[in-house]
Amino acid sequence: MTAYEPIPNAGSGHRFDTERRWAAAIALGFEARDEGGAAPITRLVRRRHVGPLRVQRPFYPEGKTGCCHVYLLHPPGGLVSGDELRIEAEVGEGGHALLTTPAAAKLYKADSHGVAWGQHTRLQVAQDATLEYLPQETIAFDGSRGEQTTTVELATGAKTLGWEVLALGRPASDLPFATGALEQRFHLSLDGKPLWIERQLLAPKHPRFTGAWGQGGATVQATLWAVGLDDEAAAIEALREELPDHNRWAVTRRQGVLLLRYLGADRNEAWALCEQAWHLLRPRLIGLPAHTPRIWLT
Incomplete structure (x- = not known):
């Protein structure tokens, strides 16, 4: 794994002009280790963090199957103007890790300068390794401005399943996503060859946002992938x-x-759909039933 290089000006979060930036990053490394059991077990062997982004400890709710949760x-629970989050995870050959989050993430309204936030995730999966990336949903407040990037790099024989669930605005509070822009x-x-590349801009003022050929006025969207x-x-x-x-x-x-x-209007429905799809796909992908992370139930 390439060591994480801190973002320049990482300490400038107390500024209130267009140069405001508060950086946080984490880099995780997993390896499959033979510890005398029926099969190797995946251990979290490297972790490095900068700022308020970290993990406490790994969990093994599936027993000696080798999967590390x-x-x-x-x-902070959300992103404000100037925040810059970087998440990196690498699963070594034969390893199996599942990454999730304890609660929904929130993308708050931009400040008076319109400074954007950023969240960048890079996932690397080695030969014959498996990574499940299952974060809880993201809620974008009206006026939020920022960019999310997800990069997944697979080697031959690697397997992955992940999702992104995004809710725009807070309709229950009568606060729609009427301004702002998300990208x-x-x-x-796979082995450096692109399999899926996608870019989408979510801007309420753009015709695509309400057009039947685009977002169609939907306030919730989700994408699940499996390889x-x-x-x-x-x-x-x-x-x-x-x-x-x-x-x-x-x-x-x-x-x-x-x-x-x-594509719809109910984030609970979107989440339930993805979770049910995971329960159906996981046995076909790795031969193991889905094991719901305990944090989802709290």
């Missing part, structure tokens, strides 16, 4: 048969990447 903790970027590659399935067609058929039958989601595959999309 880790909760990514960001005590999301996804980049997934490494032995039979993608059968997995898609199982999803179509078992998931709730409505017109707010669709599933497809392209260049070895299974993609499930949700």
Whole structure:
């Protein structure tokens, strides 16, 4: 793993002009180790953090299957203008890690200068390793401005399943996402070859936001991806048969990447859909049933 280099001006969070920046970062490394059991067990062997982004300890709720559960903790609970979060995780050959978060993340309204925030996630999965990236949902407040990037780098034989659930505005409080701009970027590659590259801009003032050919006025969206399935067609058929039958989601595959999309108005529905899809896909991906992280139940 490449050591994390602190972001320049990491200590400038107390400024109140356009140069405001408060950086936080974490770099995690997992390795599969033979400890005399029936199979190797994955250990968190490297962790380095800068600022308020860290993990407390790994968990093994699945016993000696080798899967290491880790909760990514960001005590502030949300991003404000100038925040810059960087998350890096690398799973070594034969390892198996599951990353999640303890609660929904919040993207707050930009300050009077309109300074943006940034969140950048880089996930590396070695040969015959598995990484599940299952963060809880993200809620974007009206006026939020920022960029999210997710980069997944796979080696031959690597497997991964992950999702991103995004809710725009707070309709229950009659506070829609009426201003601001979010940019999301996804980049997934296998041995350096791009398999899935995507960029989307979520700006309420753009015609795409309300147009039927784009966002269509939807306030909640979700994307789930899976790579490494032995039979993608059968997995898609199982999803179509078992998931709730409505017109707010669709599933497809392209260049070895299974993609499930949700577009609607209910973040609980989007989350439930992704979780149910995970329960259906995990046994097909790694031969193990889904094991709900305890943190989701608190």
